[in-house]
Amino acid sequence: MHALFALVEPKLETINTIFTTSFRDLCRTVDDHWEDLVHCVETGVIPDIDGIEAVKDNLQRFLQPNPGRAEELRRIGKATDTPGWFKQIWPQLRAILANASGPFATVIPEIRHYIGPEVSLQTLAIGSSEAFLAVAYDPRDLNLYKVVGSDDVIEFLPVDDPEESKYLAQSWNVESGKKYEVVLTTRDGFWRYRLGDVVEIAGFDPRDGQPLIRYIERRNMHIRLANEVTTETQLCQVVDATSNLFGRVSEFCVSPDYRQAVARYAFIVELQGNAGANISVVPGALHDQLQKHNENYLNDSRIGKIGVPCVRVVQPGTFGDFREWKVKTKGTASGQVKVPVVVWGEADRAWLEERVMYDI
Structure with missing residues (x-):
């Protein structure tokens, strides 16, 4: 419409x-x-x-x-x-x-x-159903936002510290370059509600001192098959590094693949246009990048606990159809439906696998 x-x-x-x-x-x-x-x-x-x-x-x-x-x-x-x-x-x-x-x-x-x-x-803002967090700070930078001053209380939990309230930082004592999970207390009744979003402090607005942030990832959005923990950010980095070999990646997600004796990552990928001439080398390139970005993945893959990833190319429009399917089956508003970088649910995996055109 x-x-x-x-x-x-x-x-x-x-x-x-x-x-x-x-x-x-x-x-x-x-x-x-x-x-x-x-x-x-x-x-x-x-x-x-x-x-x-x-x-x-x-x-x-x-x-x-x-x-x-x-x-x-x-x-x-x-x-x-x-x-x-x-x-x-x-x-x-x-x-x-x-x-x-x-x-x-x-x-x-x-x-x-x-x-x-x-x-x-x-980009306009970082918002959610719970609160309005930040607005775009520089139109030339699609991932730079300024935390807004509002009736809601926005606190920051350092991702490298224990997950305890005593480590919470306020907007005036966060540290530039450090990563935090956003915690909200809202006028509508949420009390120290963990939003699950991880941001990095990029600096401070010289006019009023409000923190400038970059969105990093969802906390605990990761895949683990052995002793490694590969985060959403690392998965995005390895796909970005190999995108030209694919031809051009439009959207993707990752799920565990247990079809062989050694478990491996399955990159479910929708391409923009035709597959690249060198797409056959993509699994090895993804494997190399994962080893580069994650030391535990490197160690586990060397001792045979993790196999070389497979790439499963889905039909054009699959991820758009997936969002529509989730809206219809869950009764969720379209603005709330996102395709997670890591897909674990059996129903979601089965739906996506039905639309796989070929494996690499």
């Missing part, structure tokens, strides 16, 4: 989707359903789409036949392979607002392909 109503408006300037992955899903929707969407613009008829029954009549009142805009879109054509295609569709498009830090950074290259170099990608 967002894609359809966006295509109707030629003067569109800003798209706000909260997360980069949501915007990537919007890009894929325009790409995959181009002809159907243009036809809807032309006729002014909203199609029967699963899940909109309760609101379809209300939406229909706002969609009028627009054959002129439809003809304009057909002249532009489906130019998926052309960088900046969205600037042809919306010449006045200026900004995409979406959280692009942490694991959400993986899809940035694919987004850039759709929007081109002239449209800015801007």
Whole structure:
């Protein structure tokens, strides 16, 4: 529905989707359903789409036949392979607002392909259902935020210290370069609620002294098969280091793979475009990077406790469909659904494995 109503408006300037992955899903929707969407613009008829029954009549009142805009879109054509295609569709498009830090950074290259170099990608804030934590500090840096002063109390638990309240730091005595888990006390009743997000102090705003932070990872988001503990950040680093060998990674997650005598990591990967010419060497390259970033992984792999990872390439659009599946099955708002970097649940793993096209 967002894609359809966006295509109707030629003067569109800003798209706000909260997360980069949501915007990537919007890009894929325009790409995959181009002809159907243009036809809807032309006729002014909203199609029967699963899940909109309760609101379809209300939406229909706002969609009028627009054959002129439809003809304009057909002249532009489906130019998926052309960088900046969205600037042809919306010449006045200026900004995409979406959280692009942490694991959400993986899809940035694919987004850039759709929007081109002239449209800015801007992150807005770190927020949650529990509280509003921080706002973007520098539009040129997608992972730099300023902690906001609010009615909520924001404290910081050092990740290298014991998990005890006596080690909590306040915003005025955190240390630059140190990593902390965010702890909230809210006016709505949460008392020292552990948010689970780990941030690094990047400095302080000279105007009011509020801490500047970078999002690092979810605490305890890791995979462990032997004596190693490989964190979300390390997994993102090894995929980033090998992304060009894949061709280009759009989204990924990691799960344990017990199909062989020696357990190994399974990187479930959705690619942007075709597989790279050197994709056959990716498992070995991932193995080398994991050994480089994690000494315990290195030791365990050398003594045969962990095998060389496998790579399982899934169908295009799989992770977008996964989010939609979670919304439907869990009754969760779309803004709350994220694909975790590490997937342990049997149902989630089975759903993803059904969409594997081939293994490397």
